[in-house]
Amino acid sequence: MKKCFFAVDLGATSGRTMLGSFADGKCELQEVNRFANHLVEMNGHFFWDIYELYYNIVEGLKLASTMDVEITSIGIDTWGVDFVTVGKDGMFQRQPYAYRDPHTEGAPEKFFEKYDRKKLYEQTGIQVMNFNSLFQFDTLRRNNCSALANADKILFIPDALSYLLTGQMVCEYTIATTAQIVNARTFKLEPEILKSVGLTEDSFGKFVYPGEKVGELTAEVQKQTGLGAIPVIAVAGHDTGSAVAAVPAVSKNFAYLSSGTWSLMGVETEEPVITAETERLNFTNEGGVQHTIRLLKNICGMWLLERCRPNWGETDYGQLIAGAEASEPFKCLIDPDDQMFANPADMETAIKDYCKKTSQPVPASRDEIVRCIFDSLALRYREVLEMLRTLTPNSIETLHIIGGGSRNKFLNQCTANAIGLPVVAGPSEATAIGNIMVQAMASGEASDLYAMRKVLASTLQLDKFEPQNAAAWDAAYAKFKKIVNR
Numbered sequence: 001m002k003k004c005f006f007a008v009d010l011g012a013t014s015g016r017t018m019l020g021s022f023a024d025g026k027c028e029l030q031e032v033n034r035f036a037n038h039l040v041e042m043n044g045h046f047f048w049d050i051y052e053l054y055y056n057i058v059e060g061l062k063l064a065s066t067m068d069v070e071i072t073s074i075g076i077d078t079w080g081v082d083f084v085t086v087g088k089d090g091m092f093q094r095q096p097y098a099y100r101d102p103h104t105e106g107a108p109e110k111f112f113e114k115y116d117r118k119k120l121y122e123q124t125g126i127q128v129m130n131f132n133s134l135f136q137f138d139t140l141r142r143n144n145c146s147a148l149a150n151a152d153k154i155l156f157i158p159d160a161l162s163y164l165l166t167g168q169m170v171c172e173y174t175i176a177t178t179a180q181i182v183n184a185r186t187f188k189l190e191p192e193i194l195k196s197v198g199l200t201e202d203s204f205g206k207f208v209y210p211g212e213k214v215g216e217l218t219a220e221v222q223k224q225t226g227l228g229a230i231p232v233i234a235v236a237g238h239d240t241g242s243a244v245a246a247v248p249a250v251s252k253n254f255a256y257l258s259s260g261t262w263s264l265m266g267v268e269t270e271e272p273v274i275t276a277e278t279e280r281l282n283f284t285n286e287g288g289v290q291h292t293i294r295l296l297k298n299i300c301g302m303w304l305l306e307r308c309r310p311n312w313g314e315t316d317y318g319q320l321i322a323g324a325e326a327s328e329p330f331k332c333l334i335d336p337d338d339q340m341f342a343n344p345a346d347m348e349t350a351i352k353d354y355c356k357k358t359s360q361p362v363p364a365s366r367d368e369i370v371r372c373i374f375d376s377l378a379l380r381y382r383e384v385l386e387m388l389r390t391l392t393p394n395s396i397e398t399l400h401i402i403g404g405g406s407r408n409k410f411l412n413q414c415t416a417n418a419i420g421l422p423v424v425a426g427p428s429e430a431t432a433i434g435n436i437m438v439q440a441m442a443s444g445e446a447s448d449l450y451a452m453r454k455v456l457a458s459t460l461q462l463d464k465f466e467p468q469n470a471a472a473w474d475a476a477y478a479k480f481k482k483i484v485n486r
Contacts, residue, residue, distance in 0.1 A: 004069045005443075006032075006230075007435040008057050008161070010078040011239060012261045013037055013306060015053060017060030018429070019069060020436035022445060022452075026459040027436075029429055032067075033060045039098050046343075047095040048157070050084060054164045058224055065226040072443055074165070074217075075235035075435045076158040077242040079261075080178030081133045084160040085151035086169070093147040096157065099131035100343045103143070107135035110142070115196050118279070123193065125184040125274040125285030126177065129298065133179030137197040154203050158237035166215030166232050169205030175237035176207075177287035184272035184285050184293070208234045210241070210289045211442040235438040236289050240264050240296075242434035243402050245289045245449060246427060248456035253397045255388055257381065257415070258430070259405025261303045265384045266296025267392050281387050289438060290449050295392065297384050300336040302405055304373045307347035312366055321410050323367035324374055330476040331368060332360040334376045335484040358483050378414035379473075379480040385419050399423050402430035409463065416465040417473045423465040427456070 004019040016034040020027065035056040040047045057076075064071060085093045097103070108128050112120075117128070126132065133156075140148040155163055156175040163169050176182050176189065183190040187209075189201050201207075208214070216229040236242040243258045247268075258264040272285040273295045286294045309315070332355045334341070344350040351369055355362045363369045381399075389396060399421055401412055406425040416423040427433055433456065440446040467473075 001068055001070045003072050005436045005439040006061070006064060006071050006074045007235075007432045007439070008060070008074065008076040009239065009242070009432045009435060010037060010053060010076070010157070012079045015056060016432070017057060017064070018432040018436070019064060019067070019071075020432065022436075022440050022455065025455060027433060027456060029432060029436075032063050039100065040095065045103065046098040046101040048082060048098050050092065050096055050157070050160060054161060057161060057165070058221065061221070061225040061227060071227065071230050073439045074230055074232045075439045076161050076232070077235055077237055077239045077431060077435050078157040078161070078175075080156075080175060080238045080240070081131055081136070083133060083136075083154050083156045083179075085147045086153040086155060086163075087150060088152045092160070093150065096160075097136065099136075102343070104130045104135050104139050106130070107139045111135055111138045111196075115193075120180070120193065121279045122274055123183055123190055124177075124180050125272045125278070126180040127282045127284035127298065134181055134193065134197065137199065141198055151203070153205060154199070155205060156237065159205060162214045162232050162234070163205075165217055165221055167218050168215035170208045170214050170234060171204035171206065172234045172237035173207065173209045174241035174287045174289075176204075177285075178238055182287065184274060187287065187291060210234060210236045210438045213442070233439050233442045235435045238286065239431045241286065241288050241294065242432075242438070243430040244268065244294055245434035245437055245452075246430040246456060247400045247402060247453065248424070248427070248460055248462060249398075249400060249453055250457050251397075253395050255385060255396045255399050257399055257401045258403045259301055259401050259408075260403045261301055261306065263299040263301035263377065263381070263405070264296050265299060265381060265388070266294050267388055267394060267396065269293045269295050269392065273391055275391075278391055281391070283387070283391065289434070292449070295388070297387070299377070299380055299384060300341055301377065304336060304341060304347060304351075304377075305370065307344070308351075308369060308373075311346070311348050315366075317408075320366070320370050321408060324370035325410050327367045327371035329371065329472070330375055330479065332363055332372050333379065333476075333480050333483050334372060336373075336376055336380050338484075360483065374411050374414055375476065376480070378411065378418040379477055381415050382418040382477055383481070383486070397421070401425045402427060404428055406430075406463075409465075412463065413465045413468070416467045417469055418477065420467045420470060420473075422467070424462050425465065426462040427460050
């Protein structure tokens with residue numbers, strides 16, 4: 001019977017469970033189940049359905065129990081910042097707020113009325129985004145939220161799901177760094193920051209790092225799934241942390257782009273990079289596997305396209321990409337990170353309104369809108385990469401694109417053209433692979449991060465894109481900078 005690791009990988013729009021192994025010096029993956037992750041709009045707020053997610057994980061475990069495999073361990077990764085409050089009775093008090101809920105609009109400014117902004121960045125190295133957990137905590141306190149007021153513990157989403165499987169409460173390091181409550185130099189929760197929002201270290205579960213054991217499946221879950229007391233391992237609970245662990249790089253001279261609902265572009269460092277310039281440019285220092293730091297910037301990614309697609313029926317990605325490729329390049333451009341694209345009622349209308357506001361031609365067709373999105377993303381990637389070059393001593397020779405967006409060959413080529421560097425695309429399942437890598441290291445089947453990356457580089461099928469049409473893309477970049485007024 002083949003030994004496998006079970007990875008739960010949850011994104012902001014969908015989730016899946018995977019079986020994976022590193023047998024015979026190569027990585028093998030098999031999808032078990034895939035499911036939607038819907039935002040629930042209720043009482044003027046947006047929530048995640050934590051119980052639906054748990055149900056689908058259990059369904060994946062049930063399916064895995066019927067396969068001819070032996071599951072060594074289980075690991076869970078999800079998006080960052082969001083959390084569940086747990087009462088003294090051990091029960092969740094309500095569904096967790098989603099980070100796109102508007103209740104944190106303007107929240108950082110209110111928090112900085114009582115806590116020095118520069119000091120917060122020096123402590124955490126985390127970029128200011130209105131939905132960071134710290135600002136969520138402060139907003140809920142100001143709004144007299146009963147769930148927070150009566151919380152015995154706060155569990156980030158991967159830790160909440162691990163708790164449902166094991167009954168054990170932990171606070172995993174990489175996911176906690178997204179909350180802006182971890183000291184970047186001590187790698188631990190920062191008591192002074194917690195105190196500012198009425199919390200303490202005891203408000204969270206046991207602090208653990210990637211590779212540590214959370215617990216074993218409860219008797220209840222064992223009965224439901226037909227499995228035994230399988231251990232649940234704390235992987236890099238933040239999905240970007242898991243994805244970056246799986247970058248198939250053979251040298252340190254690379255940047256990465258984790259491409260999905262969000263695009264996250266950065267470099268990997270051994271120490272946090274916290275300077276006046278990284279603060280000014282709003283770069284973040286998130287925790288990674290084996291105490292690495294991910295110096296990166298969040299960029300709005302496929303969210304732009306995903307929010308347009310409901311207007312276009314059942315059109316698949318292949319048709320959308322082909323239509324964009326045939327459209328006129330650079331006809332209109334947007335700033336993907338403009339606030340008007342955060343969570344509009346109609347994304348297509350928001351893009352048209354942005355073009356009107358900036359005195360550009362308004363895209364008249366679906367194909368022109370998709371082309372606008374792809375051109376704008378590629379040019380924004382160039383802008384952020386130029387920032388990264390000034391912030392890190394390492395030279396950047398290659399951009400590795402990982403995650404679901406790495407399958408978009410047209411956007412990959414646009415990105416290579418825009419940045420003027422080779423792009424290596426893949427693996428598309430980087431998050432699940434990184435999840436499984438940490439489990440493999442925890443079990444003793446792998447030695448370290450860099451050895452695993454060499455295995456991936458030598459065994460995975462990767463696509464490479466060389467830059468083309470430099471003059472046209474340089475002109476487009478100048479136009480982009482003028483439009484976005486930077």
